Amino acid sequence: MPVGNVDDGVLTNLEEDLVFAFETEVSIDPPLEHPDYAYDRRRKQYHSTVILTRLQKAPLEEGERLLGIVDLDLYIPKLNFVFGEADIVQRVAVISLCRLREDYWGLPPDERLFGLRTLKEAVHELGHTYALEHCPEPRCIMHFSNSIEDTDEKGPLFCEDCYRLLKERGG
Secondary structure, eight states: OBBSOOOHHHHHHHHHHHHHHHTSOOOOOOOBOOOGGGEETTTTEEEHHHHHHHHTTSOOOTTOOEEEEESSOEEOTTSSOBSEEEETTTTEEEEEOGGGSGGGGTSOOOHHHHHHHHHHHHHHHHHHTTTOOOOSOTTSTTSOOSSHHHHHHSOSSOOHHHHHHHHHTTO
């Protein structure tokens, strides 16, 4: 579900990638309004937990998950920024596209890399909605990303242990 303005091409590509990653149906819901309600003027960022609270209001069927996608810089109070956040109990997550683009870091755009990073962050946060924790295996998609380099280092797939847990939990 896009939250605010999100490029349709990004959503379509991610939809196709998530079908493959989770071997299930994926649909794009109508967008939520721009999350002005989550903006922190002092930090010039959007509080991801506030957006998650809004996403929790969407009705979910048994086994469904909801991924909110924003093209804004997210944070939680303990950290300078976050690529995403998830609520395990409510089965909702949110990711930010902002810092996944090369041009955010002052580098030339790279659409292939941006798409891969978007997939990695989406799969990671959705993994949390299946109660998967951060994994110590550096190549596992559930490995914690503290920087864009961490995101680039890990693979787009679950390690054997995380994949087994995912399947046990209905993923």
